[in-house]
Amino acid sequence: MRLRKSPLYGKSEYLWYITPGLIVMVLVFVYSIIRVIQLSFIRVAKTVTEVDTFVGLTNYKLLFSEQPFIDALKHNVTMLLIVPPILVLLSIIISAILYDEIKGWKIYRSLVFLPYVLAIPVVGVVFTYIFMKYGILNTILTSINLDFLALDWLGNPKIALYSIMIVIIWKELGFGVILFLARLSSIDIEIFEAARIDGAGWWKLLRYITIPQLRGIIEFYVVIEAITMLSWVFNYVFVMTAWGGPGTSTYILEFYIWLNAFRYNRMGYATASAVILLVVTSALIFLWLRLRKRMDYEYV
Amino acid sequence: MYKKKGITYIIDKIRNLLGRGLKHFILIMICISILFPIYFMVITAFKTHDHYLNKIWSPAWPPVFSGFTKAFKGQFITWITNSIIITSGSVLLATFLASLLAFALAKLPFKGKEGLLGSIVSLMVVPPAVIIIPIFVLWSKIGLVNNRFGAIIVYTGMILPFSVYLLTNFFKTVPDEIIESAVIDGCTTFQIFRIIVLRLSIPALFTNVIVNTIWVWNELFIAMILLQSNKLKTLMVGLAVFKTHYNVNIPVIMAGLLISILPMVVLYLSGQNVLIKGLITGYKKG
Numbered sequence: 297m298r299l300r301k302s303p304l305y306g307k308s309e310y311l312w313y314i315t316p317g318l319i320v321m322v323l324v325f326v327y328s329i330i331r332v333i334q335l336s337f338i339r340v341a342k343t344v345t346e347v348d349t350f351v352g353l354t355n356y357k358l359l360f361s362e363q364p365f366i367d368a369l370k371h372n373v374t375m376l377l378i379v380p381p382i383l384v385l386l387s388i389i390i391s392a393i394l395y396d397e398i399k400g401w402k403i404y405r406s407l408v409f410l411p412y413v414l415a416i417p418v419v420g421v422v423f424t425y426i427f428m429k430y431g432i433l434n435t436i437l438t439s440i441n442l443d444f445l446a447l448d449w450l451g452n453p454k455i456a457l458y459s460i461m462i463v464i465i466w467k468e469l470g471f472g473v474i475l476f477l478a479r480l481s482s483i484d485i486e487i488f489e490a491a492r493i494d495g496a497g498w499w500k501l502l503r504y505i506t507i508p509q510l511r512g513i514i515e516f517y518v519v520i521e522a523i524t525m526l527s528w529v530f531n532y533v534f535v536m537t538a539w540g541g542p543g544t545s546t547y548i549l550e551f552y553i554w555l556n557a558f559r560y561n562r563m564g565y566a567t568a569s570a571v572i573l574l575v576v577t578s579a580l581i582f583l584w585l586r587l588r589k590r591m592d593y594e595y596v
Numbered sequence: 597m598y599k600k601k602g603i604t605y606i607i608d609k610i611r612n613l614l615g616r617g618l619k620h621f622i623l624i625m626i627c628i629s630i631l632f633p634i635y636f637m638v639i640t641a642f643k644t645h646d647h648y649l650n651k652i653w654s655p656a657w658p659p660v661f662s663g664f665t666k667a668f669k670g671q672f673i674t675w676i677t678n679s680i681i682i683t684s685g686s687v688l689l690a691t692f693l694a695s696l697l698a699f700a701l702a703k704l705p706f707k708g709k710e711g712l713l714g715s716i717v718s719l720m721v722v723p724p725a726v727i728i729i730p731i732f733v734l735w736s737k738i739g740l741v742n743n744r745f746g747a748i749i750v751y752t753g754m755i756l757p758f759s760v761y762l763l764t765n766f767f768k769t770v771p772d773e774i775i776e777s778a779v780i781d782g783c784t785t786f787q788i789f790r791i792i793v794l795r796l797s798i799p800a801l802f803t804n805v806i807v808n809t810i811w812v813w814n815e816l817f818i819a820m821i822l823l824q825s826n827k828l829k830t831l832m833v834g835l836a837v838f839k840t841h842y843n844v845n846i847p848v849i850m851a852g853l854l855i856s857i858l859p860m861v862v863l864y865l866s867g868q869n870v871l872i873k874g875l876i877t878g879y880k881k882g
Contacts, residue, residue, distance in 0.1 A: 309785055321716065327730065329727070335733075394623075396619065422634075531816045553729070570726045
């Protein structure tokens with residue numbers, strides 16, 4: 297029915313429009329995904345005389361007996377459990393305040409979004425010098441008599457990962473604020489007015505109107521940030537630490553994949569962990585789509 | 597009666613004032629934490645190394661430019677040139693391919709459209725670490741490693757899903773009536789695409805270009821794997837090396853970083869409103 301309604305009904309040239317773009321995407325995504333799965337079941341030939349051999353799940357079994365891989369996985373999960381909730385909390389507070397359009401809110405908004413356009417390598421290098429043992433942060437902390445807080449932020453294996461999380465939050469916060477603010481500005485203002493007339497204070501508005509209204513976008517943001525924590529943190533770790541150090545305290549999956557594929561030439565480990573990464577991200581997306589479907593039924 | 601009203605009025609007023617004060621306080625604290633690293637980078641870039649060591653947190657006056665001249669003595673210009681070529685190549689190619697695709701998805705009738713759009717959108721979340729190994733293996737076989745074109749293709753692929761999504765959402769808002777009357781006037785499909793849909797979607801195209809430019813310009817992981825030779829390094833890869841190279845002279849590093857973010861900050865400040873609006877329409881249905 298809808299097809300018939302289209303003013304361009306009967307034109308069959310759509311293939312000309314979709315093919316060029318699809319070719320690029322098929323090459324970059326479809327081919328790569330199939331090939332990486334295939335490679336993960338293979339022992340790649342290391343010399344000319346050898347041939348690739350099918351080894352089944354061996355690569356995966358070996359992978360789970362590797363301590364660095366387990367460490368990397370743990371670190372990604374730690375980030376996933378800590379960073380998104382903090383981001384959501386801060387974004388809700390900031391966007392709710394900005395929504396009140398207090399004086400200068402546009403300037404605040406521009407500033408909050410600014411880190412989002414800065415490159416992670418740049419941000420990472422700057423923070424490396426801020427976090428240095430004798431860097432600016434510790435100098436300031438010492439000068440206001442907070443010596444006990446003057447830690448070796450990136451050099452201490454127990455806190456290096458958390459220091460990186462601080463930088464990630466610094467960088468990612470703006471995106472959440474903008475998303476939530478956009479959603480808020482599309483809510484019917486009368487809902488707020490009505491509640492205010494009924495005597496609801498700022499916190500009550502936040503608790504009973506703002507947050508429920510933001511539910512869908514909060515879920516979206518959490519999923520996006522969860523995926524980011526699993527598969528887009530390489531840049532931070534690579535720039536801010538010496539190869540996932542100290543020790544393996546800041547190893548993460550992407551770093552483990554890169555190291556094994558491009559430094560140690562252990563393709564089996566690299567491709568198997570890449571497949572695991574892909575499966576976990578896809579699972580998250582799938583979960584989110586299911587959640588959304590259920591929500592649609594609830595609201596429609 | 598009158599008195600009581602007066603008191604509640606004053607209490608309300610005070611509460612209001614306190615509330616507003618608290619809000620400003622929270623925002624100011626957040627903005628200080630956001631600006632602090634930027635402040636540190638800017639003041640350090642205009643210092644000598646000695647000044648950095650002695651007075652780490654106050655700006656140097658008069659500002660010193662030796663950091664910048666030293667930064668430019670390296671391969672900075674080469675890196676910037678490479679970044680410009682790679683970024684503009686992939687962003688233009690992707691925007692072109694995406695607008696063709698989005699036009700078909702938004703306005704041309706064919707079966708399986710929704711499914712196709714859904715699959716394309718889901719590609720947005722595929723991690724670069726997953727695709728880079730097969731791409732690298734294939735690219736080394738056909739000579740596309742250490743080749744600008746090879747990198748441009750990968751970047752184009754990486755930014756296509758978002759571009760298609762954003763542009764499709766926007767193209768859908770072009771009214772069918774305009775297209776209908778154009779069909780009656782005898783326009784070909786391509787003319788409709790070029791003259792009507794593209795012209796009406798300039799803000800969306802602009803947003804798409806800005807978002808993707810920022811993404812590609814700032815990308816490190818793919819660039820450092822596909823473009824390893826010194827002549828082809830992009831700015832981000834260069835900066836990662838730069839740090840170890842000038843480790844003893846922090847103002848030089850900060851000057852380099854400052855130069856490298858300048859184009860994106862200018863782009864952001866000039867296109868801020870369009871960018872934010874575009875991002876919102878892009879994600880609204882997400």
